[in-house]
Amino acid sequence: MMTGEQYKRSLDDGRETFFEGEQIVDLPGHPILGITVDSAAKGYDRFYDPAPNAIGAFMKVPGSATELREQVELHESVDLLTHVTYASIMTLLTAADRIEATLPENAARIREWVKEAQQRDVRITQCITDAKGDRSRRPGLQDDPDAYVRVVERKPDGIVIRGAKLHISAASMGHELMTIPTKSMKPDEGQYSVACMVPVNAPGVKIINTTYAPRHADVRDFPMSGRHHTPEGFVIFDDVFVPNERVFLGGDHPELAAVFAHSLGLWERLGGLSGMATQYDRLVGFAQLISEANGLEKVSHIKEKISEMMINASLIRASLEAALANCSITSDGAAFPNELYTNVGKYHGAANYSLMVRHLHDIAGGSILTAPGMADLDNDKTGHLVRKYMGTMQSVDGIYRTKLFHAIRDYTADALGGWYAVTNIQAGGGLYAQRIVSRLHYDLDRAKRSALEAARMSEYAAT
Numbered sequence: 001m002m003t004g005e006q007y008k009r010s011l012d013d014g015r016e017t018f019f020e021g022e023q024i025v026d027l028p029g030h031p032i033l034g035i036t037v038d039s040a041a042k043g044y045d046r047f048y049d050p051a052p053n054a055i056g057a058f059m060k061v062p063g064s065a066t067e068l069r070e071q072v073e074l075h076e077s078v079d080l081l082t083h084v085t086y087a088s089i090m091t092l093l094t095a096a097d098r099i100e101a102t103l104p105e106n107a108a109r110i111r112e113w114v115k116e117a118q119q120r121d122v123r124i125t126q127c128i129t130d131a132k133g134d135r136s137r138r139p140g141l142q143d144d145p146d147a148y149v150r151v152v153e154r155k156p157d158g159i160v161i162r163g164a165k166l167h168i169s170a171a172s173m174g175h176e177l178m179t180i181p182t183k184s185m186k187p188d189e190g191q192y193s194v195a196c197m198v199p200v201n202a203p204g205v206k207i208i209n210t211t212y213a214p215r216h217a218d219v220r221d222f223p224m225s226g227r228h229h230t231p232e233g234f235v236i237f238d239d240v241f242v243p244n245e246r247v248f249l250g251g252d253h254p255e256l257a258a259v260f261a262h263s264l265g266l267w268e269r270l271g272g273l274s275g276m277a278t279q280y281d282r283l284v285g286f287a288q289l290i291s292e293a294n295g296l297e298k299v300s301h302i303k304e305k306i307s308e309m310m311i312n313a314s315l316i317r318a319s320l321e322a323a324l325a326n327c328s329i330t331s332d333g334a335a336f337p338n339e340l341y342t343n344v345g346k347y348h349g350a351a352n353y354s355l356m357v358r359h360l361h362d363i364a365g366g367s368i369l370t371a372p373g374m375a376d377l378d379n380d381k382t383g384h385l386v387r388k389y390m391g392t393m394q395s396v397d398g399i400y401r402t403k404l405f406h407a408i409r410d411y412t413a414d415a416l417g418g419w420y421a422v423t424n425i426q427a428g429g430g431l432y433a434q435r436i437v438s439r440l441h442y443d444l445d446r447a448k449r450s451a452l453e454a455a456r457m458s459e460y461a462a463t
């Protein structure tokens, strides 16, 4: 396994990665992107085991509801790069099982690649979302045929791919890009049915980074995003050669194109759901703390809003619990979270997130945006006055209340807050995708039978 330092050195591999118009030559030393590299390096140190053939504990495949819960709790405490590596491995193993019957050789290739990647202790990011061009048209009917990643050339020893994958979390900080189709393909769209592993430093790969990291000199005003952020990568495959041993779908078998994205969806949404359970509790916590600091915690309309927030937070946690407790165990002993409860919980959390934030903003007041900076508290001329007027009562000091406002702004009303507002809705395929999967797994026949029974019309129930 690699230590954090070895991980940092491994990034000096000729990768072409960009930020705000500049190519980055020293990723670990970069003042903004280096923060994410540091978090990932800490993840390496945390799981480092010098034993030969050791594999990080975060990679463990859960075999029961208890182990699945342990794994979810562990992943709540790791950096995003470590988490997406695990989700990618689980996706690949799930997909291997699902393509086994049609493509046993490719399934074996996936398992072989996974073993080797675990030995190399590399980090993997998930490249699914294509540029997509005109959303109303199929991949094969776009003006620009590269709107979806495709195979442009076949060689005896591999394939050449072209296209772009957008919004890829932590793409520049990992070693491998798990590149898979974003959706199902029609029989004549074989060239778009491409699933493969591409090293970040492969010739032709270019990654443009964006991030919500604050550009303010004093990060004390950004207690969350100032300490940690995860950039997204705009990943371009400019005619990239991929050798056969890294190709799992090579521009053929369009009927299997959706298998990989469907295999990923469950793990991604479980991660999203467990993250949201934490986030909802935090929003309740901030609402209660600021209402107490403002002296309003006993006022009825404030209590009602916080009660509604508590109910939503509990529902999200209940669906996470239900997804774990009702997991299914595959024939080879791996525990899978319940699809219905994972998807409905993720959907409910995403759909109601703006309501939670609205209540918090309503309760907290305008200082969310206008509280003076921490440096103004340090200033001899202003500090004592800021402290005096930001304080509300003897037991609520101005420094404490100012810090609370900075945390609320950072979490919900500034760059990180905007990132959460969009990400909660879009990540994991968007609300529409979660509705489709929820519908697929809901027991509609039971609901119809129950309605017919209530109407004393059971004889109409399909047998």
Ligand SMILES: Cc1cc2nc3c(=O)[nH]c(=O)nc-3n(C[C@H](O)[C@H](O)[C@H](O)COP(=O)(O)OP(=O)(O)OC[C@H]3O[C@@H](n4cnc5c(N)ncnc54)[C@H](O)[C@@H]3O)c2cc1C
Pocket: 126, 127, 128, 129, 132, 135, 136, 137, 165, 166, 167, 168, 169, 232, 422, 423, 426, 427, 428, 429, 430, 432, 433
């Ligand atoms: C911060 C962040 C991190 C992300 N991380 C990753 C990542 O690591 N890897 C990854 O692969 N992706 C990632 N995503 C991408 C995410 O999965 C997509 O944003 C999401 O699937 C929506 O795709 P899109 O952005 O292209 O929007 P669009 O597809 O343009 O969707 C916009 C709206 O149009 C609707 N729509 C689109 N096409 C149609 C159609 N044909 N018919 C009807 N309605 C349609 C959608 O339902 C949606 O309501 C991330 C996104 C964000 C914001």
